[in-house]
Amino acid sequence: MDSSQDKNAPSPIPTLGRFPALDRVEYPADLRNLSVEQLKQVADELRAETVDAVSTTGGHLGASLGVVELTVALHAVFDTPDDKVIWDVGHQAYPHKILTGRRDRIRTLRQPGGLSGFTRRAESKYDPFGAAHSSTSISAGLGMAVAHHLRAEEDPSYRERNVIAVIGDGSISAGMAYEAMNNAAVAGPGAERLIVILNDNEMSIAPPVGAMSNYLSRLMSSRKFMGLRELAGKFVKKLPAPVERTARKADEYARGMITGGTLFEELGFYYVGPVDGHDLPQLVSILRNLRDTDNGPIMLHVITEKGHGYQPAEKAGDKYHAVAKFNVVTGEQKKGPAGPPSYTSVFSRELTRRAATDNKIAAITAAMPSGTGLDAFAKAYPDRFFDVGIAEQHAVTFAAGMATEGLRPFCAIYSTFLQRAYDQVMHDVVLQKLPVRFAIDRAGLVGADGATHAGSFDADFSHLRQFRVIL
Incomplete structure (x- = not known):
């Protein structure tokens, strides 16, 4: 064995099939x-x-x-x-x-x-x-x-x-x-x-x-x-x-x-x-x-x-966080047939385009820049992009604070995670009539992630004009 090899490195992937241990x-x-x-x-x-x-x-x-x-x-x-x-x-x-x-x-x-x-x-x-x-x-x-x-x-x-x-x-x-x-x-x-x-x-x-x-x-x-x-x-x-x-x-x-x-x-x-x-x-x-x-x-x-x-x-850049079906030997993921543009891609393109003529637009996400499409905005306008980490409550009230001072914040969060910040949405944004725009990704029912990731309460908020929902 090469003495320079990491002694704690795992052995090569065994032949797939039967694993005796x-x-x-x-x-x-x-x-x-x-x-x-x-x-x-x-x-x-x-x-x-x-x-x-x-x-x-x-x-x-x-x-x-x-x-x-x-x-x-x-x-x-x-x-x-x-x-x-x-x-x-x-x-x-x-x-x-x-x-x-x-x-x-x-x-x-x-x-x-x-x-x-x-x-x-x-x-x-x-x-x-x-x-x-x-x-x-x-x-x-x-x-x-x-x-x-x-x-x-x-x-x-x-x-x-x-x-x-x-x-x-x-x-x-x-x-x-x-x-x-x-x-x-x-x-x-x-x-x-x-x-x-x-x-x-x-x-x-x-x-x-x-x-x-x-x-x-x-x-x-x-x-x-x-x-x-x-x-x-x-x-x-x-x-x-x-x-x-x-x-x-x-x-x-x-x-x-x-x-x-x-x-x-x-x-x-x-x-x-x-x-x-x-x-x-x-x-x-x-x-x-x-x-x-x-x-x-x-x-x-x-x-x-x-x-x-x-x-x-x-x-992989994301260390294979979430993958589709893939080839074990090459790692190549199996992509489905091409369809119409996704909600995420359209939102990403339009927000980035509008920010070019409106320097009051800011974008906030909670540890999901690529999933919400804000990675493109971040590259174009890094000074107006804020990833606050896994902190949805803070993200909402942070956006509310921006809105009080004349900015136009877009808060892009998956529906399932925004449910964790409903108190902030209602108390800090809606009651104060602040113009925060919420770009809610993965709204409504979802597939393989199951009930924990369903946007169960989206319909309850879609009628609130102050909420500025983008579904």
């Missing part, structure tokens, strides 16, 4: 007696099975490929489904579904009567919380952890469970995630069993934006300190209780002096990381240590690559 895994319990080397083989075959399945159904491939090793490690270390694993959004849940008794149905993904493209409580006991919109996992996980603690206090035979919330660097930019973290520090002893895994792949649907992205990039320089803290943690566990408390306080001061502390620690989390999310042996070791501690809430910062292990995805 994965074939022995029907449920997560089957992983727990395997060696780390055997788990690595399962991970390689799981990645190949995911690629093959999505090539026939389409779906959110890149995020799933990025968490293959993490998925195997979580189910090998924790006692799921008693321990709860919550996947924020659910874009990355395909490997999880394969390992939790749904492999025989994985090629029904996003098909009528088939598996949901997201986590769904009615589908499996291994899906403790339904998802499809981002940034909900920490709130839900904290609620579960507190509930477990209260039940254990009432029933001594009830075992408190670990709750693991896996959230991406894009999703953690949303306000709801910080509301949950802020509350976790004062939510009581139940929060001790909460582990938040920050899956940092430097990308959501579009490249990340904002101060949080820059902050996470700076944290990635602390790998050396991670090793020191692992060593200190092992030493502290062997100390008598009074000395242990003193040592933990010393560790807090040391972290502050060496790294300046972290935002997560200021919010009451014990921060661990960053760690390589594709190094399966290290992940298993760290997760075992976190499973056996009661120092929560804990933030584990994991660095992954979207599309990891499948070359066409790694080379």
